[in-house]
Amino acid sequence: MEPLFALLIGVLVGTGVFLLLSRTIIRVVLGLAFIAYGVNLAILTVAGLRPDAPPLLTLKGPYVDPLPQALVLTAIVIGFATTALLLTVALRAYQVAGHDDVEAFGDSLARDPDSPDGLHADASHLGPDEPTEAPTSTRRAPRRPA
Amino acid sequence: MSGVTTSWLPLAPILVPLGMGILMLAPMGRRARAGLALAAALLTLLCSALLLSAVWNGAVLVSELGAWPAPFGIVMTADRLGAFMSVLASVSALLATWAALVNPDPARERHHLFTLMAVLFAGVQMSFLTGDLFNLFVAFEVMLVASYALAVLGSTREQLREGFRYIVMNLAASALLVLACGLTYGALGTLNFAHLAQRSAELGPNATVNAISVLLLLVFAAKGALFPLGFWLPGTYPALPAATGTFFAAILTKVGAYALIRVFTTVFTEDPALPQTLLLILGSVTMLYGALGMLSQREWRSVLSFAVVSSAGYVAFGLGLGTPLALRATLSYLAVSVAVTAALFLIAAVAERAAGTRNVRARGFLDERPWLAGAFLLCALTTAGLPPTAGFIAKFALVQAGVQSGTPLAWVAVTCALLASLVTLLALLNVWRGFFWGEATGTRPAPAPRGTRLPAYAASALVAALAVGGGSLLSFTGAAASDLRGDGYVRGVLGTGPVVIPDAPAGEQSDAGQSDAEQPAGGQP
Numbered sequence: 152m153e154p155l156f157a158l159l160i161g162v163l164v165g166t167g168v169f170l171l172l173s174r175t176i177i178r179v180v181l182g183l184a185f186i187a188y189g190v191n192l193a194i195l196t197v198a199g200l201r202p203d204a205p206p207l208l209t210l211k212g213p214y215v216d217p218l219p220q221a222l223v224l225t226a227i228v229i230g231f232a233t234t235a236l237l238l239t240v241a242l243r244a245y246q247v248a249g250h251d252d253v254e255a256f257g258d259s260l261a262r263d264p265d266s267p268d269g270l271h272a273d274a275s276h277l278g279p280d281e282p283t284e285a286p287t288s289t290r291r292a293p294r295r296p297a
Numbered sequence: 298m299s300g301v302t303t304s305w306l307p308l309a310p311i312l313v314p315l316g317m318g319i320l321m322l323a324p325m326g327r328r329a330r331a332g333l334a335l336a337a338a339l340l341t342l343l344c345s346a347l348l349l350s351a352v353w354n355g356a357v358l359v360s361e362l363g364a365w366p367a368p369f370g371i372v373m374t375a376d377r378l379g380a381f382m383s384v385l386a387s388v389s390a391l392l393a394t395w396a397a398l399v400n401p402d403p404a405r406e407r408h409h410l411f412t413l414m415a416v417l418f419a420g421v422q423m424s425f426l427t428g429d430l431f432n433l434f435v436a437f438e439v440m441l442v443a444s445y446a447l448a449v450l451g452s453t454r455e456q457l458r459e460g461f462r463y464i465v466m467n468l469a470a471s472a473l474l475v476l477a478c479g480l481t482y483g484a485l486g487t488l489n490f491a492h493l494a495q496r497s498a499e500l501g502p503n504a505t506v507n508a509i510s511v512l513l514l515l516v517f518a519a520k521g522a523l524f525p526l527g528f529w530l531p532g533t534y535p536a537l538p539a540a541t542g543t544f545f546a547a548i549l550t551k552v553g554a555y556a557l558i559r560v561f562t563t564v565f566t567e568d569p570a571l572p573q574t575l576l577l578i579l580g581s582v583t584m585l586y587g588a589l590g591m592l593s594q595r596e597w598r599s600v601l602s603f604a605v606v607s608s609a610g611y612v613a614f615g616l617g618l619g620t621p622l623a624l625r626a627t628l629s630y631l632a633v634s635v636a637v638t639a640a641l642f643l644i645a646a647v648a649e650r651a652a653g654t655r656n657v658r659a660r661g662f663l664d665e666r667p668w669l670a671g672a673f674l675l676c677a678l679t680t681a682g683l684p685p686t687a688g689f690i691a692k693f694a695l696v697q698a699g700v701q702s703g704t705p706l707a708w709v710a711v712t713c714a715l716l717a718s719l720v721t722l723l724a725l726l727n728v729w730r731g732f733f734w735g736e737a738t739g740t741r742p743a744p745a746p747r748g749t750r751l752p753a754y755a756a757s758a759l760v761a762a763l764a765v766g767g768g769s770l771l772s773f774t775g776a777a778a779s780d781l782r783g784d785g786y787v788r789g790v791l792g793t794g795p796v797v798i799p800d801a802p803a804g805e806q807s808d809a810g811q812s813d814a815e816q817p818a819g820g821q822p
Contacts, residue, residue, distance in 0.1 A: 171469065179465055186472045194479030214801060219482060222431055226475045229438045233471075236442065237464055240449050244457045253461075 163189030318415025357789025521553025539646030576617030583610030626694030661737030
C-alpha cells in the first residue's frame, strides 16, 4: 500500500505547489490546503499502513503505532485554524483591492517612499490609522479587472 | 527516572501570558486592560528571571505535563540556553507592551490587540522552553497564528499585502516542519530532543538523519529569514504598527535561530559537516544581502528590517563555525541583537511620529531631539559593531572564532561579516545624516508627549548596559555554550538511567513482536 500512498502524496503536494505558484489568491489558499493534506498522509504512512493493525487497544492486535495518528490529528486541527484565518485575510484583501489577483497587493519595496502609498485602498475601507470620520458610503461591490 | 529535576518553573512563562491574555478578553475599560497587559509582561519577566536564576549553574529543569516522564509525555525543559532566550523574549515583550500602552490605538485595541500580543508572547516562550520537536511545531503555530492576526489587524492595504505574503510563506514552512517531524519519528522513533540526541548518537552518521536535519535547517532558515527564504521579512515588519513591529523584529527571527541552535548543537550532532557548510554559506550571503538592502532603503523601518535580516546572517555564521568559542559568540550576539533591534525599532517609532513621515530625510532633529540622537548613535554603533559598544564585543568574538576556525569557507564568511558591518555602518550613518543633520525643513506635527519616548530610551539604556556588562554576558554564554556541547541536557531530561521502552501491547493475537518494518524498534541502549 505504501507505493500507492507515495504516489498519492506526490500528486497532492504537486497539485499544491502548482496552485501555490498561481496568481489568484484563492488558488494560493487551496494550494496550501493540498500541501497540508499531502503532508498529513505522509505522516500516516510513516507510521506504517496495515489494514489488519488498528491503533485501538480495544480491538484485536497487532497494533500500529498510534502516535503519528495523534500528530496528524493535531496537524489537521492547526491546519483548519490557519486555513480559516488565511481565507479571512484573502476575503478582506478581495474586498479592499476589488479583485483577487496578487497584483492587487502591489510591491512595497520598489515603490517611491515619498509617494503616498494608499494606506487604505478605498474610501469605504478606512484603516484604523486614519483619524478621519467614519465612512458613510455603502460598500463598493468587488469587481474583477477588465 | 533518576536525576531529573522537575519543577513548575519552565511552564510559568508560558502560562502567565496565555492566562492573562484570555483574561483580557473580558469586557473592561482601557485602563484595566492596559494594567493587565503590563502586569502580564512584568509577571512573565519575573518568571523568566526566576527560571534563569534556577538554571544559572547548569541545572536542567523539566516540567512533565500529566506526570509522564520524558520520552513519553510532553515536557517543558529549561537549560541555560532556553532560560536565556526566555528572558530575552520577556524583556522584548515588556518593551513592546510598554510601547503599546503609551501609544493608544483604539481601533486595534477594540479588536483585542493586547490579547493577541499576550498569545504571541506565550507562543514564543513555549518555542524556547519546549522539549520536543512536535511541540516546537505547535509552539510555532501558536506564535504564528497570533502574529498572522497582528500582521493584518487593522487591514490597511499595506498590511494585507504584506500579511498575506507572510502567512503564505510561514504556512508553507510549517507544512515542511510537520513533514520533518513525521519523518524524524519514522527514522528515529521519538520526538523528544534529548531522546533524539541519544538515538542519533547510537545511530552514528546516517544519510537519513542528515536528510532530515537539512529539511529542518530549511524550515528554520525560512522562519529565521536566511537569505533565499527571507524575502518576506523586509516588507512585513515596516507594515506593522510600531509596538508589535518592535516585538516581531526583536524576537521572531530569533525563534528560528534558537531552533537552529537547539537542533544542530543538541540533537543532530553526529555529522555536522553538511549543515554547518550550508549555514556558513547562507549566513555569509544573508549578512551581505541584509547590509546592502539597508543601503537601498529610505524609510526608517525598512532600513531597520534589513538590519534584522543581516543579524540573522551573523547568527547563522556563528552557528556554521560550530566551535564552542563560536557558539559563545553567537549567543552573545543574539542577546545584543535582540536588545539593539528592539531599541532601534522603538527609536524609529518615535522618529516617525516626530517627523510625521516614514522617510529618514526629515533633517534637523539633532537640535530638536538631542537625546534621541544620542540613543540612535549608540544603537547604530552597536549594530555596526564598533567599540565601545556591546555590538563590538559580540562581533569581535564572532570574527575571532571564524579566524581560529581557519577553513577557507570560514575566511570567506569572516570577510563577508566585516564587509557587511562596514556597509551597515554606512547605511546607518546615511540615516543619521538624513534625519539628524541639516536644517529642519517642512512643518513638524505637534510634538508627542514625553511618555511616548520613554520605551525607546529604556531600550537604549539596556543596550548601553550590555556594553558595560559585556564580560559577564560572555562568561554566561560561554557556560551555556559548553552545556550545549556536553550531554548535560540529555541527562537532565532523560535521567541518568537508560530509557526503557515497554513492549508493544500484544492484544489477543501474539504476533505483535514482529510488527511492521515502518514501526520504529524499541530503543534499548
